Amino acid sequence: MKCLVTGGAGFIGSNLVDALVARGDAVSVVDDLSTGSKANINPKAVFYRESINNDLAKIFAKENPHTVFHEAAQINVRKSIADPLSDARTNVLGTINLLEACRKADVKKIVYSSSGGACYGEPSGKTDENHLVNPLAPYGASKYAAEKYLFIYSKLYGLDYTILRYANVYGPRQDPKGEAGVIAIFFNKLKSNQPITVNGDGKQTRDYVFVQDVVEANLLAAGKKTGSRIFNAGTGKKTSVNELIDFAQQVSGKKFAQVNYGPAIAGEVKHICLDCSLAKKELGWQAKTSINDGLEKTWEWTNKTTG
Numbered sequence: 382m383k384c385l386v387t388g389g390a391g392f393i394g395s396n397l398v399d400a401l402v403a404r405g406d407a408v409s410v411v412d413d414l415s416t417g418s419k420a421n422i423n424p425k426a427v428f429y430r431e432s433i434n435n436d437l438a439k440i441f442a443k444e445n446p447h448t449v450f451h452e453a454a455q456i457n458v459r460k461s462i463a464d465p466l467s468d469a470r471t472n473v474l475g476t477i478n479l480l481e482a483c484r485k486a487d488v489k490k491i492v493y494s495s496s497g498g499a500c501y502g503e504p505s506g507k508t509d510e511n512h513l514v515n516p517l518a519p520y521g522a523s524k525y526a527a528e529k530y531l532f533i534y535s536k537l538y539g540l541d542y543t544i545l546r547y548a549n550v551y552g553p554r555q556d557p558k559g560e561a562g563v564i565a566i567f568f569n570k571l572k573s574n575q576p577i578t579v580n581g582d583g584k585q586t587r588d589y590v591f592v593q594d595v596v597e598a599n600l601l602a603a604g605k606k607t608g609s610r611i612f613n614a615g616t617g618k619k620t621s622v623n624e625l626i627d628f629a630q631q632v633s634g635k636k637f638a639q640v641n642y643g644p645a646i647a648g649e650v651k652h653i654c655l656d657c658s659l660a661k662k663e664l665g666w667q668a669k670t671s672i673n674d675g676l677e678k679t680w681e682w683t684n685k686t687t688g
């Protein structure tokens with residue numbers, strides 16, 4: 382199948398590109414390399430260094446993709462607060478621009494990477510897809526606005542979509558300099574024998590899902606005519622930052638130089654864990670990787686990389 386992956390030079394996108402190439406798809410990548418890296422891109426994919434905000438007509442005419450996986454985004458929550466216009470430019474306007482290209486090129490399916498953590502805010506009760514969407518930062522609002530445009534394009538033009546609302550994704554190629562990937566940050570600090578600072582008391586919990594599981598969810602979503610649906614993609618298991626510190630030390634066999642506790646980030650969600658029973662029922666998808674196995678694979682990768 383012919384696929385186009387936006388953000389295919391980034392953490393999740395590049396892992397997805399590898400899986401698509403491995404199963405024999407013809408893959409093209411659109412990425413402006415604003416946070417992604419050329420080194421991440423599978424050499425068998427055709428690479429276009431281009432912003433999703435620019436005219437994509439020539440690329441779509443040349444590649445004629447059947448399915449588009451939309452991973453490109455501004456993903457930094459703090460940056461979205463500091464510069465909400467720039468966040469919306471990429472995440473909202475860039476998505477609309479992409480949808481226009483999809484419509485004109487008669488793309489059959491789009492799989493969109495949304496964010497459970499950013500959309501649900503501080504959840505109350507069961508965090509399934511029916512939970513109130515209540516973003517606490519511009520990033521969540523822009524990711525959610527893009528979801529709504531997908532809905533509109535499906536109604537107006539029959540563009541089939543699947544939205545995956547990821548939990549906290551971790552694994553090989555996550556940027557330790559970004560603010561989103563606490564596991565990448567911790568492993569990088571362990572590797573370079575540096576202290577860590579935890580925001581708050583470390584009792585905050587998250588649902589950490591391994592990148593290969595999220596890739597699998599994308600492949601299953603693309604292969605099914607889901608009738609334009611939204612699915613959570615997490616593990617349904619919560620892990621606190623303090624537990625992560627213990628796990629990271631166990632897996633690496635190293636100790637952090639020092640663990641400091643700083644002030645909690647204002648507005649940060651205290652606890653979130655996604656209910657993913659709908660994805661299991663409708664997509665036949667379930668996260669398979671235990672936190673221990675995922676951390677081992679991530680540590681192995683961290684050790685192999687330089688810097």
Ligand SMILES: NC(=O)c1ccc[n+]([C@@H]2O[C@H](COP(=O)([O-])OP(=O)(O)OC[C@H]3O[C@@H](n4cnc5c(N)ncnc54)[C@H](O)[C@@H]3O)[C@@H](O)[C@H]2O)c1
Pocket residue numbers: 387388389390391392393394411412413414415416417418431432433434451452453454455456471475494495496497524546547548549550551556561
């Ligand atoms: N990492 C997570 O835990 C997580 C959780 C929920 C949702 N998501 C979503 O998953 C997707 C991928 O995230 P990631 O963690 O791999 O981030 P990432 O920063 O590694 O990847 C994003 C990619 O998009 C590219 N990009 C950014 N702006 C662009 C533009 N205007 N035009 C073209 N390319 C552009 C970047 O260069 C980068 O390669 C994003 O949509 C993000 O919102 C990630």
